[in-house]
Amino acid sequence: MDGPPMPAGAAIPDEGLARLMPMFARLSECGHIRAAGPTLRRICGNIDLAGRRFLDVFDVARPHAVRSCADLFDLSDRKIVVRFRALPAQQLRGHLVRLAPGDGAIVNLSFGISAAEAVRDHGLSHADFAPTDLTVELLYLTEVKSAVMGELKSLNQRLQSARRKAEAQALTDPLTGLANRRAFDLALDRAVAGTGRGMSFALLHLDLDRFKQINDSLGHGAGDRVLAEVARILRAQMRQNDTIARVGGDEFMAILMGASEPESLLRICDRVIAALEQPIDYEGTACRISGSIGVARSVSYARPEPRRMIEDADAALYHSKHMGRGRTTIDRPGHDAAA
């Protein structure tokens, strides 16, 4: 046995309780507040709590509403949730311990999960909490968590924009800004799939004439200038939802949505070739090129297939070249309305 035996019922004075539990309230046998801790008084707006009936100041919300003092004391040793009646938003978590009969009870309260709001609303500081209270740690963690989440969010945004950029680069021809072969193949698959829903399209294959001579005689700078101009011409002659791609050195392909009439296709192609035949200025030298075009139309097939259409447009293009360049051939020659 260490030291003399404790006298039975040694009571902790209220000021000691206040330091141990700054949000305590000591209740009399009839449920009146006899003493309250400093932090509890503070969040109640520094009103004098002593002498008031606990249930007049606080409303017990859980585990169930309580009207009488006896009902309140029956909640001894359970988690209770109370609300300060004057500030209904503030929910407090509580723990009531019944003392010896006749001695009333002690209630200890805490902020629970809404600690940050309470601390902000009442301007609480370290000194308002017992050293064992983890409320400050909770606030610390909340702040750390938002800092870390902020970092993750900005990392995600950077990754997202890098991904978009990489995707765009993977589908774009860097010199002309047109789609590349990969993007074109994807667009052709989509267009072919669309024919199942009754849509039609035409596949254009354009090969430049005399481009190699310009590259060889004036250098790559001139070649690049010409290719950029060709891209501009194609964009100008086609519509927004058509796909235009550079698929090789001086080869271009386009998908013209909704185009199936040979007359209108011929008109478009003639305009493109006429524009290509305008001299292109490169550092004072006029570069003259032309182009040959082959066209395959989705309406010429019972069931269009991408590879087949590319082959047929290619055959039509070859025919245009064979017939003397600077012209357009629609549908593979000798294969009228192939099945």
Place this chain on the structure above:
Amino acid sequence: MHGLINRSIQCFLRETYGAAFWSQVAQAADVSPEGFETMLSYDEAITDRVIDLAARDLAKPREALLEDLGIYLATLEPLRRLLRFGGVDYVDFLHSLDDLAERAHLAVPELDLPDVHLKPLGPDRFRLVCAGRRGYRAVFAGILRAMADDYGALALIDAEEGAEAVAIELLQTRFAEGRRFDLALGGTA
């Protein structure tokens, strides 16, 4: 090394000595032009390379640069706040450094801050022992200086030569009005 640490070194160098200086150090140290990402991990050696190159280019002792880094860190508002959560006064704060590594783990499990221990040597004298990597002593000396100002305490702080430790002599706990700290962001009190 955790990206958070590398990133804070990057921000310190860029904000203190300019973007051009940072780019030059980053290039020489083989850091990607985008710099460090806070939430990724990096090889330990790259951190030392950045510090060494920056110290060399600034013709500044490595220790002095690291101490400036510590001061810079403790004056960043979010970090200052996290440090101030440690205690009501400077002594409380000093004691809270024992929990620093654990606190950091709570926030970012991969972040390994050095284990530091505060040894009280007398009523007003302490020694902060930093285990782990070299250089932390100087960073902590900077942090402790800046936080003494923040709390309004007057203290002598010396990074001990040859030992990974910082000596702290507290002359006055309430020397000046410290900076204000509200537990909740946007506090009213």
